[in-house]
Every structure is written in C-alpha cells, then in structure tokens.
Amino acid sequence: MPLKAVGSDVDGTLTVRRGDLRVSVHAIRGIRLLESRGVKVILVSGNSLPVTAGLSVYLGSSGPVVAENGCVIMYRGQIYHVCSGRPPEGLLRKLQDLGLRPSWQNEFRYHDMAFFMPRGVDENSKAELLRAVSEIAEAHGLRVLWSGYAVHINPGNGKGEGLLRALELIGVSASEAAAIGDGENDLDMLSVVPISGCPGDAAPAVKVKVKFVARGRGGAGFLEFARWLLAKGERN
Ligand SMILES: O=C(O)COP(=O)(O)O
Numbered sequence: 556m557p558l559k560a561v562g563s564d565v566d567g568t569l570t571v572r573r574g575d576l577r578v579s580v581h582a583i584r585g586i587r588l589l590e591s592r593g594v595k596v597i598l599v600s601g602n603s604l605p606v607t608a609g610l611s612v613y614l615g616s617s618g619p620v621v622a623e624n625g626c627v628i629m630y631r632g633q634i635y636h637v638c639s640g641r642p643p644e645g646l647l648r649k650l651q652d653l654g655l656r657p658s659w660q661n662e663f664r665y666h667d668m669a670f671f672m673p674r675g676v677d678e679n680s681k682a683e684l685l686r687a688v689s690e691i692a693e694a695h696g697l698r699v700l701w702s703g704y705a706v707h708i709n710p711g712n713g714k715g716e717g718l719l720r721a722l723e724l725i726g727v728s729a730s731e732a733a734a735i736g737d738g739e740n741d742l743d744m745l746s747v748v749p750i751s752g753c754p755g756d757a758a759p760a761v762k763v764k765v766k767f768v769a770r771g772r773g774g775a776g777f778l779e780f781a782r783w784l785l786a787k788g789e790r791n
C-alpha cells in the first residue's frame with residue numbers, strides 16, 4: 556500500500572533527544588522531506604492543543620493535529636473531541652499531595668491533565684509515584700500515561716484512537732500510514748499502523764515493539780525513519 560501519512564510524537568521524537576524540548580533541525584528536514592513527497596505528517600502529542608497546533612504550523616506538517624494523548628484533534632480550524640469529561644478536581648488535588656506538579660498547560664487542556672514529577676526524584680521514587688498515581692486514577696476509570704516528560708491522567712483510549720480518527724478525517728486507511736514515537740504513551744499509536752519506528756534513544760518498552768529502531772537520537776532518528784519509509788516505498 557502506498558504511504559500516505561505518518562503519525563509522529565513530538566517530545567523525544569522531533570526534539571534533539573529524549574528529555575530535551577528543543578526541536579531538532581533533522582526533524583524539520585524529515586517533515587519537509589515527507590511532505591514534499593505527498594506524505595502528510597500528523598503530530599500526535601501529549602501536549603495541549605495550542606502547543607501542538609502551533610508547532611504544526613511552524614514545523615510545516617499538513618495533517619490533522621492530535622493533542623492531549625489522542626483526546627482532541629484539530630484539522631482545518633475545526634476541533635474534534637475524541638474524549639469527554641476530565642479528571643475530577645479531588646483526584647488532581649491528591650496527585651499534588653503526592654508532590655506531583657501540575658503542568659502550566661493544564662489551563663489550556665480539555666480532557667487529559669499533565670503533571671511533572673517532583674524535582675530531583677530518583678528512578679525508584681519515580682516508579683513508586685507512578686504506581687501510586689495509577690492506583691488513584693484507575694479507581695476513577697482513568698488511564699495513566701507516562702511520556703518520559705510528564706504523567707498524564709487520561710479519560711480516553713490514548714494516541715492510537717486519536718491517530719485513527721485523524722486518518723479518517725483525511726481519508727487515509729491505517730494500512731496506508733506509519734507512526735513513530737519514543738515513549739510509553741506512544742505504544743498504542745505504534746500498534747494501530749503496520750509500520751512503526753522509534754528514535755535510537757526511545758524507551759526500552761518502545762524499542763521492542765517497533766519495526767524500525769533508528770540509530771540517531773530524537774529528531775535525527777525521525778529523519779532516518781522518514782528516509783527509510785520513502786526508500787521502502789520505492790523498493791515495493
Ligand atoms: O506532553 C508530554 O508529556 C510529552 O509529549 P509527547 O507525547 O509529544 O512526547
């Protein structure tokens with residue numbers, strides 16, 4: 556099937572490397588390359604809609620924008636809500652009692668709420684906190700998604716459903732699409748399309764799931780994946 560769209564995570568996939576927030580110049584080259592060959596790039600991020608939509612404009616990706624880990628989509632100025640509702644205030648207060656810090660982007664979110672880990676927390680304490688948060692959130696029927704940057708409390712089904720809805724909006728079937736991501740919050744997106752990839756510094760849980768593990772970190776890995784996809788299309 557011809558490749559018509561690529562769903563891409565943002566933080567850790569289009570940035571210099573995982574943990575860094577600066578956009579990689581290699582990622583911009585990769586987006587321009589795909590778009591020049593008629594392949595629409597769809598940003599699929601845990602970030603809020605204003606952040607993700609703004610990035611899409613300046614990075615030049617022409618596909619729909621999927622934000623809040625799949626909960627909300629913007630395309631041609633129209634906003635589509637995949638999720639409904641938002642986590643109860645009491646739950647959000649409990650997370651803050653655990654020392655988690657609400658993201659400034661929560662002011663601009665509809666459904667998915669994001670929290671940063673306490674400053675200076677070590678890996679063990681981070682795992683402990685994620686377990687405690689999961690217990691609290693799951694009691695409310697909510698998902699907990701870790702992006703490597705922030706903990707998300709999500710009332711929906713994650714990025715996979717968001718990407719499928721975005722593909723529907725542009726009349727592209729999942730079999731004509733690929734996806735790339737770096738974090739645990741990308742796993743379901745990477746499983747809804749036949750071809751998936753990750754940067755070389757992606758989370759171990761992602762590397763074992765994808766077809767293509769790039770050598771380069773972050774956006775350099777994205778550019779490698781873009782070139783591999785296009786070369787693959789020429790070989791088929
Ligand atoms: O918002 C986050 O936590 C990270 O966003 P991402 O899904 O683009 O990596």
Ligand SMILES: [Mg+2]
Binds near residue numbers: 567568703737
């Ligand atoms: Mg990411």
